[in-house]
Amino acid sequence: MAPENRIKVGLAGCGYWGSKHLRVLNELPDCELTAVCEPSAENLGKVSKAFLPEFITDDFDEMLESDIDAVVIAAPARLHYPLAKAALLKGKHVLTEKPFATTSEHALDLAETATALGLTVMVGHTYVFHPAVQYLKELVKSGDLGDLLYVHAARLNFGLLQPDVDVLWDLAPHDLSILAYLLEEEPMVAGARGAARINPNLAEVAHLDLEFMDGLFAHIHVSWLEPVKVRRLTIIGSKKTVVYDDVAPGEMIRIYNKSITLGERTGENGFAPPTYHDGDITVPFVKQDEPLKLEDAHFMDCIRTGARPRSDGWQGLKVVNILESASRSLYNSGSLEDLTPRYYFQTNNGAAEEGGNGHTRANGRVNGMDRRTNSRGRAGRRNGTRALTKGQVRE
Numbered sequence: 001m002a003p004e005n006r007i008k009v010g011l012a013g014c015g016y017w018g019s020k021h022l023r024v025l026n027e028l029p030d031c032e033l034t035a036v037c038e039p040s041a042e043n044l045g046k047v048s049k050a051f052l053p054e055f056i057t058d059d060f061d062e063m064l065e066s067d068i069d070a071v072v073i074a075a076p077a078r079l080h081y082p083l084a085k086a087a088l089l090k091g092k093h094v095l096t097e098k099p100f101a102t103t104s105e106h107a108l109d110l111a112e113t114a115t116a117l118g119l120t121v122m123v124g125h126t127y128v129f130h131p132a133v134q135y136l137k138e139l140v141k142s143g144d145l146g147d148l149l150y151v152h153a154a155r156l157n158f159g160l161l162q163p164d165v166d167v168l169w170d171l172a173p174h175d176l177s178i179l180a181y182l183l184e185e186e187p188m189v190a191g192a193r194g195a196a197r198i199n200p201n202l203a204e205v206a207h208l209d210l211e212f213m214d215g216l217f218a219h220i221h222v223s224w225l226e227p228v229k230v231r232r233l234t235i236i237g238s239k240k241t242v243v244y245d246d247v248a249p250g251e252m253i254r255i256y257n258k259s260i261t262l263g264e265r266t267g268e269n270g271f272a273p274p275t276y277h278d279g280d281i282t283v284p285f286v287k288q289d290e291p292l293k294l295e296d297a298h299f300m301d302c303i304r305t306g307a308r309p310r311s312d313g314w315q316g317l318k319v320v321n322i323l324e325s326a327s328r329s330l331y332n333s334g335s336l337e338d339l340t341p342r343y344y345f346q347t348n349n350g351a352a353e354e355g356g357n358g359h360t361r362a363n364g365r366v367n368g369m370d371r372r373t374n375s376r377g378r379a380g381r382r383n384g385t386r387a388l389t390k391g392q393v394r395e
């Protein structure tokens, strides 16, 4: 692409993850990385000089004054909101790392600000760009798995403890964004438990339970304390089960042709004897492409075309809504009270009604919405789940 047509990008943060954006942004043909903001000379010293532009600053506002079109923010989570907001107000498109923000109020503000200004805002939900997740998306859509019975995800490793967010806010955005993408539904939080054993203020291990429509439930386990790295998502269907193992290169997806059916209720006490169906295990070919490169390329495309990003601000808000509800449960010993997302209605309104950069602006806060209507307008939840509350907004 001719240099004058390239999108000029500034990168904020060149730590562990920012250094990967730095490489990837240099590799994209329609992107020109013209500025870097990094206050740590030590971290700057660790990245390859070949990738660094001439203009380097430790002052984000100074970077915003340069002639960049867009910023990529890979700074610590607590800074996502103030940096992204400042960038939007200067007319820059924004890709900010996950979590989108550390409160739903801030996430809503970013989504609304970008909408109002006609700018692209995108969240680094990297896994929704992963070819294996694309494969899962097609598989779920095809109905081959049968009815979805339940889902569980495990994202475990040793470190890296974050200074400003707990393990839930650091790791669960990946699984939550994958589930939102695959199931196209916004779940209810059904409780979270966890523990802060090293740093008394921020949990290092958490278990999160979610409820989707039609009785589908999901369990997410995240931890910074486990020596064995696990990145696994299992979707159990009535006909087949799929396991996505992100640390099994070349065989990330396995489909198990196993199911159980019940016969006539002829047994003792009306017991219906189960029949176990056991078939092949298939390992489909999944193209290997770097998810972060696909994500950053998508950001460039959306800026250029005005298309709505796959992980736009409204998707970011959905994930933050869940994290916020989950935190209330986690830090109240698994309490099941008060878990209704604060901005549930706005999330669906913004996400469902519009495409492109000009999303419909969510109109204020809505009280009294029936929480049992989800983004696909389906009502109700199967019996046996806990009573649901109305979706009034709490202050």
Ligand SMILES: NC(=O)c1ccc[n+]([C@@H]2O[C@H](COP(=O)([O-])OP(=O)(O)OC[C@H]3O[C@@H](n4cnc5c(N)ncnc54)[C@H](O)[C@@H]3O)[C@@H](O)[C@H]2O)c1
Residues within 6 Å of the ligand: 012, 013, 014, 015, 016, 017, 018, 037, 038, 039, 040, 043, 060, 074, 075, 076, 077, 079, 097, 098, 099, 124, 125, 126, 170
């Ligand atoms: N999408 C993913 O898969 C993924 C993976 C890892 C981390 N992340 C996210 O990336 C972000 C950074 O994480 P990390 O592990 O690289 O942390 P890190 O601490 O290694 O890097 C953060 C960098 O931001 C810099 N920084 C601090 N204040 C700044 C400011 N005002 N302006 C610009 N830079 C500033 C720090 O000096 C540091 O170099 C986090 O939000 C994290 O959640 C995303």
